Amino acid sequence: MPEVVVTGLGTTNPIGGNVPDTWAAALSGTSGIRTLDNDWAERYEIPVDFAGTLKVPAGEVLPVRDTKRMDPSTQFAVIAADEAWADAGAPEVDPERLGVVVSSGIGGVWTILNAWDTVKEKGARRVLPMTVPMLMPNSSAAFISVRFGGKAGAHAPVSACASGAEAIGDAVEMIRSGRADVVIAGGTEAAIHPMPLAAFAKMQALSTRCDDPQGACRPYDVTRDGFVMGEGAGIVVLESREHAEARGARIHAVLAGVGMSADAYDVAPPDPSGAGQERAMRLAVADAGIVGDDVAHVNAHATATPAGDLVEAKAISRVCGESVLVSATKSMTGHLLGGAGAVETIFTVLAVRERLAPPTINVTEPEPELPVDLVRDQPRALPGDGPVHAINNAFGFGGHNVALVVRSA
Amino acid sequence: MALTESEILAGLAEIVAEETGLPAEQVTPEASFADDLDIDSLSMMTIMTYAEEKFEVRIPDEDATSLSTVQDAVDFIAKAQA
Numbered sequence: 001m002p003e004v005v006v007t008g009l010g011t012t013n014p015i016g017g018n019v020p021d022t023w024a025a026a027l028s029g030t031s032g033i034r035t036l037d038n039d040w041a042e043r044y045e046i047p048v049d050f051a052g053t054l055k056v057p058a059g060e061v062l063p064v065r066d067t068k069r070m071d072p073s074t075q076f077a078v079i080a081a082d083e084a085w086a087d088a089g090a091p092e093v094d095p096e097r098l099g100v101v102v103s104s105g106i107g108g109v110w111t112i113l114n115a116w117d118t119v120k121e122k123g124a125r126r127v128l129p130m131t132v133p134m135l136m137p138n139s140s141a142a143f144i145s146v147r148f149g150g151k152a153g154a155h156a157p158v159s160a161c162a163s164g165a166e167a168i169g170d171a172v173e174m175i176r177s178g179r180a181d182v183v184i185a186g187g188t189e190a191a192i193h194p195m196p197l198a199a200f201a202k203m204q205a206l207s208t209r210c211d212d213p214q215g216a217c218r219p220y221d222v223t224r225d226g227f228v229m230g231e232g233a234g235i236v237v238l239e240s241r242e243h244a245e246a247r248g249a250r251i252h253a254v255l256a257g258v259g260m261s262a263d264a265y266d267v268a269p270p271d272p273s274g275a276g277q278e279r280a281m282r283l284a285v286a287d288a289g290i291v292g293d294d295v296a297h298v299n300a301h302a303t304a305t306p307a308g309d310l311v312e313a314k315a316i317s318r319v320c321g322e323s324v325l326v327s328a329t330k331s332m333t334g335h336l337l338g339g340a341g342a343v344e345t346i347f348t349v350l351a352v353r354e355r356l357a358p359p360t361i362n363v364t365e366p367e368p369e370l371p372v373d374l375v376r377d378q379p380r381a382l383p384g385d386g387p388v389h390a391i392n393n394a395f396g397f398g399g400h401n402v403a404l405v406v407r408s409a
Numbered sequence: 410m411a412l413t414e415s416e417i418l419a420g421l422a423e424i425v426a427e428e429t430g431l432p433a434e435q436v437t438p439e440a441s442f443a444d445d446l447d448i449d450s451l452s453m454m455t456i457m458t459y460a461e462e463k464f465e466v467r468i469p470d471e472d473a474t475s476l477s478t479v480q481d482a483v484d485f486i487a488k489a490q491a
Binding site: 069126 | 427428429430451452454455458461462
C-alpha cells in the first residue's frame with residue numbers, strides 16, 4: 001500500500017491569505033475575528049455582529065471573470081488550491097492519475113440565497129445561468145478538477161464541520177487504493193451571511209460576546225460561550241511517496257493515518273461519552289501503525305462550545321494520555337465549518353514539520369479538570385528529536401468524526 | 410422613450426466590463442463576443458439577463474446565444490425597444 005505524503009499546502013483564512021502569513025500569525029497568537037461591517041445584527045435582530053472574515057479578500061486575488069462565475073466558497077478553495085499546487089512545484093502528473101477531493105459543509109449558500117432573492121423580487125427570468133454550477137456542493141471540486149486537469153475523479157464528501165478533514169482522509173484512500181498518484185484535497189466555507197448566522201445563533205451555538213470579538217472564541221476556558229463563525233479554505237496536495245520522490249519533491253510530512261466514525265447519537269450535539277471521537281482517534285492511530293502514547297500533539301476540534309470541548313479533551317486523554325500537547329487554533333481563526341478540518345490539517349503538518357505546537361489564545365481561566373496539556377499563549381516545542389506524530393480532529397453536526405495522524409517527514 | 414444606439418452600446422459595455430473585468434472601451438461595435446471578448450455561451454446568457462433588466466426588453470434565450478458581435482446585440486436591443 002503506497003505511503004501518502006504531503007507536498008503542497010495552501011490556505012486563505014481570517015488570519016492570513018497564504019500559508020507563511022497564516023503560520024506566522026498563528027505562532028504569534030493573532031485573532032482574525034472582527035466586528036462585521038454591515039447592519040445585519042440590528043436589521044435582523046441577530047445576536048452576533050462579528051465573525052472571522054478573510055484577511056485578504058478573494059477579489060484582491062482572483063480576476064473578475066473567476067469571481068463572477070464562482071460562489072465565494074469556490075473562490076476561497078481555488079485561491080488555496082493555486083497556492084498548494086505552486087507549493088508542490090506544479091507536479092507533472094498524468095491527468096488520469098490526478099484526483100480532487102474538496103468539500104464544504106454547506107456549499108454555495110450565498111449563491112442559493114441570492115438567486116432566491118432574485119426570483120422573489122424580479123422573477124425567474126432574472127436568475128443567472130451560472131446559478132446551478134455555482135451552488136452545487138461539489139462546485140469547488142469541479143472547478144479545481146477543471147483548473148488543474150484532474151481526471152482520476154473529483155469528489156466532495158459532505159459531513160458538516162468534518163468535511164475538510166474527511167476530504168483529506170478520502171484523498172489518502174484514493175492514493176492507497178491505486179486510483180490516483182496525486183490528489184488535491186481540502187475544504188472550504190463561505191457562510192458569513194445573515195441566514196446561517198441566524199440559524200447557528202438559534203441553536204445557541206455561537207458566542208455572543210459582541211463587546212470583545214477578538215476575545216470571543218475561548219476554547220477550554222470556563223467562560224466560553226460558543227463558537228465564532230469563520231470563513232476560508234485549506235487545500236493540500238497529497239502524493240504517493242514513490243511519485244513524490246521520483247520527481248524530487250519536497251515532502252512536508254506524511255499523512256500516516258485516517259480514522260472515521262459516526263456517533264449515531266444525535267443530528268446536532270456530540271455523544272457526551274465521546275466514544276465516537278475516541279474510536280476515530282484509535283482507528284487513525286492504528287492505521288498509522290503507532291500507539292496513542294506516540295502522539296505528541298493534537299490540533300483539537302475544540303470550537304469553544306460549553307458542551308463539546310470537554311467531551312473531546314477527555315477522549316483525547318483516553319487515547320493519547322494526559323501529557324499530550326493540545327492546541328485549539330479556532331481561538332484565532334474562528335470556526336471555518338467545512339474549511340476547518342483542512343486548515344487545521346495544515347496547522348498539524350506545520351506543527352510536526354517545525355516541531356512547534358501553535359498557541360490557544362483567550363484562555364484566561366482554563367477548565368480545572370482539563371485532562372490534557374493545553375498549549376496556551378505561546379507556541380511550545382514538540383518533545384524529542386526523532387519522528388513526531390500529531391492528530392488533527394474534526395467533528396461535524398450529525399455525529400461525523402474524523403481523525404488524521406500526521407508524521408514528520 | 411427608446412435609447413439611441415450609442416446609449417445602448419455604452420450600457421452594454423458597462424455590463425460586459427462588470428462581468429469580465431475588461432475595460433469598457435474594448436467593447437466596440439465590431440468586437441465578437443466569443444473571439445475578441447472571450448465570452449462563452451453561459452457568460453453571454455448572463456450578460457443578456459442583465460441587459461433585459463437594464464434596457465427593459467425581452468431577449469429570448471435562443472436569441473441571446475446567436476448574437477455574434479456587439480453590434481448584433483445593439484441592433485437586437487434597439488429593435489426590441491421599438
